[in-house]
Amino acid sequence: MPAAALADAAQVTLSGLATGGLYAVLMLGVLLVFQVSKNINFAYGQTGMVGVFLSYFLYAVIGIPIFVALLAGLALALLVASLTDRLIIRNIPARQGFDLVVTLGELLLLTSLAQIAFGTNAQSYLKLLTNWAAVRGGVFINANDILCILLGVAVTLGGHLILTRTSLGTSLRASAADAAIARSVGINVLGLRTAVWAVSGILAWVAATLFAARLSVNAFYMTPIVINVFIAGMIGGLDRYWPPMIAAFTIALYESWAIFLFGEAASAPAIFILVILLLSLVPKRYLEERHEARA
Amino acid sequence: MRLVPDIVLRHRPLERATGARRGALFGVIALAAIWLAIPIFFGQYTVFIAAQVMIYAVATLGLDIVYGRAGQLSLAHASFFGLGAYAAALSGPLGIPLWIQPALVLFLAIGGGIIVAVPTLRLSGLRLALVTLLFGELFDWAIDHSLALTGGSQGMTVAPITIGPFNSQGTLDAYLLASALALGATLLTRQLARSQLGRRMLAVRDSELASASLGVPIVHTKITAFILSAVFAGAAGWVYAYVVGFVSPTTFNLFASVYFLVAVILGGAGRIVGVWLGAAYIVLVPELFNLVGYPNLFPVLGGGVLIAIALFLPGGLVEGAELVLAELGRYRR
């Protein structure tokens, strides 16, 4: 294979893995929330987005020092995540799919609030190492890419270790399996749930901040990202760990290659085809209803 | 004229208490009076907005069928709306005669409904929503990337239907056209609620296990629900394009699908009156905000409303009205 093509391949793969790393960060947030409260939060991307917008506003418009601005953004993301759980998710009727509907409403709400507060123009944001690069063998290695990959790997491994090796992880898994039993054994189920949602907010903010450095940013910028993460979750299975995490990296690689081979316009149809193929070929089990008949 | 069968009356105390038969007749007369009053007493702008409400009501009825009644959360609904709209828009340049177009829209809608339904048959919840969302994105993408044909993201103008003195972009003509569509769709939906198909949809929504134990063909019911939703939305979209005279992808994107959802849930899923209330909301309130100069406030309110309804009144405004009526009934006794 000619050196130029190899360099291209490495480039595409590198950038795909970097996006995959950030997808993995978001995936952990989605998995934790789903396993502990059985909910999907369609407004997950916006949770991070509002934090990023606040940081940008404080730093670039008002002139507050960068670290304070970042911290403020983090705090906002954390707050939004916790409030989503506390005020909304815990209080909606247990009707199937209502959490989807209600978080869609939150998506509308947060997106439009951000647009009103900060305007609809795309902004460019902090560099966050995107302007540090080196060239090795014709491949343009961007430090931000490396950072994202490392972060993704760290989060994936860290998540696995915490869930399997610590008592915190055991408590989490117990609460996920059966909250009533967990409570009766003395696990602080509600406290754990609040903590998990808060952590998911932090993860959303981290990913949103890094994405803001890599993409042009407007109020909707996290939406397609989060959709891809949910797709990865759907493919791997939201009740497992390694399959969806690997799916997160894989889908990013897939998209990166599709864009490289067929152009920017190829990403939406490529994802679409992937999902339809997988759905048609892989049989998925029903939810509890089926198993009830065995009682 | 029997509007509500005796047997049902005897077992529905709310209807008994409010003198349902007389009440329903009165309601029909009141609606007819309002319908006449609008073009007679109000200006062009109001009449045009009323036509929009009726068009959106038809589309919302479609979403109510597939989501409110059959329980399948379709986030592709605005795309079916767009399918009809772009069919109308492209009929001009492609030279498709008027008399073929309704059949064409029907055909496209049935095809579209089947194509979206089939992958979703074994899915529920998030997976269902995601797949329908992806279909929606695909439609959006197709329009955006077919610049030469559809004008891409800039949109394209639509020449009106002209038959003799009738011009679909004329205010009164649009009003009549939309009314005819809305009347047909509403009657059809009312019939659906009383038919075996309607019962099957409720069964599939509430318990697939019970449905199977009754012999309800679940796959057939889901596909039919999607097809009906696509036909309603497609027909509404077709009329929309000819009435408004302009189509662009932003009217038919994910946010638009979410607004249809807001309409169904705000009004009350599974209730015709609820659908009309919801459709009125998503047409009138943005106009209101436009008029007072805060166009961006509507999505905020839309999102907030969805959350508030989900938290406090999951059955929508119709449930709220029924609760109020029940309270009044108790108070009177």
Next chain:
Amino acid sequence: MTAAALALDGVSVRFGGLAAVTDVTTTFAAGSLTGLIGPNGAGKTTLLNAISGFTVVLSGRIAMDAIDLTPLSAAERARLGVMRGFQTVRLLERETVFDNVLVGCERLPQPHLLGQLLALPDQRRCRARDLAATETALRDLGLLPIAHRRVDELPFASRRLTEIARLLVVRPTVLLLDEPAAGLDTRDRRALVERIRAYHEAGGLTTIIIEHDIELVRQLCARCVALDMGRIIAIGTPSEVLSGQAVQQAYFGARSGA
């Protein structure tokens, strides 16, 4: 519809490594009312699931008269008249008692789609027929006073009766009931027994009832099948079966009996 005989031949069901039902062979005569008894975990519900199509059999054959049910899905069997009640009572929670029973009219002939949507006279006739059948079923089970209530607001007994009404609104060919008397008080129990007996006297129905209430089984059933650990351990009249050694052992342990 005339009653159908139900024939089970070598039916076995496994869940992974667990043999839930093993080699069950018996025939339920047309028009018979049979009690299915046995200790917890004996495989009674699994057997009912196998007959109604909610569980796939590992081996064996299930036939209703000349029709082989084994390859058919649950919905297909339901359309043939195999109606199954669930231990946990499966209802449409957001609907009224009336609508829950109305849904049971599924098996009556209906006009095709276009006819339904266009309110043709055929459709109106069918609807009137369905409404009348529903009212009759509700009256028979004493549910008319609460017909307009939402089922998720009702006590368990009413929910149980609603499910039974739904099963009976169109005469089944084979009726499978899973502990129908559980949760009912004495008066409701008596009413239920009367109802089932009345339906049977009218003929045309083959019923299998899983019950722990021995008295009810004695009152209702001419025949009894006892299961233990997935196998049939006794078949006969209730008295014969209940006094037999095998059943005593299964229920009470090895110490009792002769």
